[in-house]
Amino acid sequence: MAGLDIENVRAGYRGREVLTGLSLPPIEQGCITAMVGPNGAGKTTLLRVLAGLLPASGGVRLDGLNLLDAPTGERARKVAFMPQFAPQRLSLTVVETVIAALRASPMDTEETRVDAQQRALETLDRLNILYLALQPFDTLSGGQRQLASLAQALVRQPRLLLLDEPTSALDLRYQQQVIGNVREEARKGTIVIMVLHDLQAAASWADTVTVLSGGRLFAHGHPRDVITTPILRQVYGIDAVVEHTARGGVHIQVE
Numbered sequence: 001m002a003g004l005d006i007e008n009v010r011a012g013y014r015g016r017e018v019l020t021g022l023s024l025p026p027i028e029q030g031c032i033t034a035m036v037g038p039n040g041a042g043k044t045t046l047l048r049v050l051a052g053l054l055p056a057s058g059g060v061r062l063d064g065l066n067l068l069d070a071p072t073g074e075r076a077r078k079v080a081f082m083p084q085f086a087p088q089r090l091s092l093t094v095v096e097t098v099i100a101a102l103r104a105s106p107m108d109t110e111e112t113r114v115d116a117q118q119r120a121l122e123t124l125d126r127l128n129i130l131y132l133a134l135q136p137f138d139t140l141s142g143g144q145r146q147l148a149s150l151a152q153a154l155v156r157q158p159r160l161l162l163l164d165e166p167t168s169a170l171d172l173r174y175q176q177q178v179i180g181n182v183r184e185e186a187r188k189g190t191i192v193i194m195v196l197h198d199l200q201a202a203a204s205w206a207d208t209v210t211v212l213s214g215g216r217l218f219a220h221g222h223p224r225d226v227i228t229t230p231i232l233r234q235v236y237g238i239d240a241v242v243e244h245t246a247r248g249g250v251h252i253q254v255e
């Protein structure tokens with residue numbers, strides 16, 4: 001019952017189907033899944049379906065609850081989505097955006113409002129960006145914006161955390177900060193799905209790698225079984241030497 005089941009999902013844009021009956025093996029609670037695949041494969045589309053931002057048919061069950069027809073409030077309490085690109089114009093300070101993200105869940109007493117501010121500040125602190133709390137969101141650098149968007153997702157303590165390329169603009173130190181926080185969430189039982197293009201990061205950060213190609217599941221499993229020379233050739237059309245290390249990393253040398 002606990003976990004995420006995705007079955008026969010169909011979704012797309014203006015009459016064009018992008019996900020053409022996508023099913024994944026069940027994802028257990030506490031699992032970190034890296035979703036990889038070529039540009040245009042449908043990765044973001046799937047995250048948007050899971051977040052309730054795009055209509056779809058089929059079945060998406062989180063702990064038994066069908067997310068595709070769950071009331072908005074109930075879904076918002078369980079699912080948080082960090083988009084690939086944060087909104088451009090947002091005339092709020094960073095801490096205000098994090099509090100606003102928390103308000104996706106009902107908060108009607110003075111006590112919960114104070115608690116919201118406290119939780120927002122704690123979340124910024126966890127990501128080492130407390131110093132940005134009072135800065136207008138609009139004035140952040142690309143990487144700072146990514147960290148603030150992650151804070152907006154983490155503060156809600158979701159059961160399902162969806163991250164679209166969460167580290168693409170981050171320096172090495174903040175990448176480690178982010179993955180540390182993501183692992184901490186997973187240890188509490190949160191299911192994490194993150195879209196990544198960096199296969200070396202996918203191998204060392206995720207328990208499971210899912211490869212999408214052309215809106216369909218191409219491969220799913222342990223990084224060692226999925227990030228392989230034949231699969232990279234079939235999915236990306238590249239010849240590469242792939243070496244998995246004993247510590248769970250991977251070296252990929254493109255020929």
Ligand SMILES: Nc1ncnc2c1ncn2[C@@H]1O[C@H](COP(=O)(O)OP(=O)(O)OP(=O)(O)O)[C@@H](O)[C@H]1O
Nearest residue numbers: 013014018037038039040041042043044045046195
């Ligand atoms: N808002 C939209 N309207 C119309 N078509 C869209 C829209 N968003 C995405 N698409 C199309 O859907 C397909 C899948 O896009 P999606 O963003 O899900 O791919 P992706 O795997 O996340 O790609 P990338 O790695 O480049 O971010 C693409 O062909 C894209 O052109």
